[in-house]
Amino acid sequence: MKKLVVSTGAGISAESGISTFRDAGGLWENYPVMDVASHDGYVRNPELVHRFYNERRKALLKAQPNAAHRLLHALESEGWEVYVITQNVDDLHERAGSSRVMHLHGELMKVRATDDETKVYELRPDALETTPATIIDGHHVRPHIVFFQEAVPMFEPATALAEEADVFVIIGTSLVVYPAAALLQYVRRGVPVYYIDPNPAQVPAGVHVIRATATEGMRELFRILTGKEAQK
Numbered sequence: 001m002k003k004l005v006v007s008t009g010a011g012i013s014a015e016s017g018i019s020t021f022r023d024a025g026g027l028w029e030n031y032p033v034m035d036v037a038s039h040d041g042y043v044r045n046p047e048l049v050h051r052f053y054n055e056r057r058k059a060l061l062k063a064q065p066n067a068a069h070r071l072l073h074a075l076e077s078e079g080w081e082v083y084v085i086t087q088n089v090d091d092l093h094e095r096a097g098s099s100r101v102m103h104l105h106g107e108l109m110k111v112r113a114t115d116d117e118t119k120v121y122e123l124r125p126d127a128l129e130t131t132p133a134t135i136i137d138g139h140h141v142r143p144h145i146v147f148f149q150e151a152v153p154m155f156e157p158a159t160a161l162a163e164e165a166d167v168f169v170i171i172g173t174s175l176v177v178y179p180a181a182a183l184l185q186y187v188r189r190g191v192p193v194y195y196i197d198p199n200p201a202q203v204p205a206g207v208h209v210i211r212a213t214a215t216e217g218m219r220e221l222f223r224i225l226t227g228k229e230a231q232k
């Protein structure tokens, strides 16, 4: 089957009611990013960082996947092997049914042991809140999130996927955070690239920019890739 590799950012979850980071009113307007999403901030004030992610988990529980998430999954039934590489830490791609999802920046519904990063635990919906004092399986835990100033271990496997893409799609990211923004450089020459964003960042010539929201843009991309009208 043809490989469709999709790089998604906060914009694909915007229509599910989840704030992006850098749009007007976005998360970074309300929180000092280096206090709540950086390694130094976590060391300085772990209580604040736990509280920030507790709030985001509560918001996520109220959110549902939108048509863009669902249409990416629907393409799996239209002859496409769909690989999602997301900067998002929400689980909306999984909840929409996508079966191959790679999280570059971690996962909101998971925590990991502070003394053994291989020990990762899924939080239950009825026990979402953590503090620096929380103990799971005998370990203190931290959000299973890649903070700024920390390595992005999934980037290398993500570049391998980008290199195998028959079609590459970028949805809802401002392309300002590296290394995620560099994925486009690993796509083979001649492979079609689409970028869906209502306020797209600068991209190289040759990228097909679809200036639309994720749901509108995915309906157009679905038509392009399948020749059919999207039903979702």
Ligand code: APR
Binding pocket: 008, 009, 010, 011, 012, 014, 015, 020, 021, 022, 023, 026, 087, 088, 105, 171, 172, 173, 174, 175, 176, 177, 196, 197, 198, 199, 200, 201, 212, 213, 214, 215
């Ligand atoms: N549909 C599609 N795209 C949208 C929509 C929408 N309805 N609304 C906004 N966007 C676009 C914006 O135009 C912007 O290009 O989504 C993008 C959001 O950009 P950011 O807020 O910077 O989010 P993102 O690119 O995912 O941030 C990358 O930065 O803070 C870190 O770790 C965090 O993963 C995050 C990373």
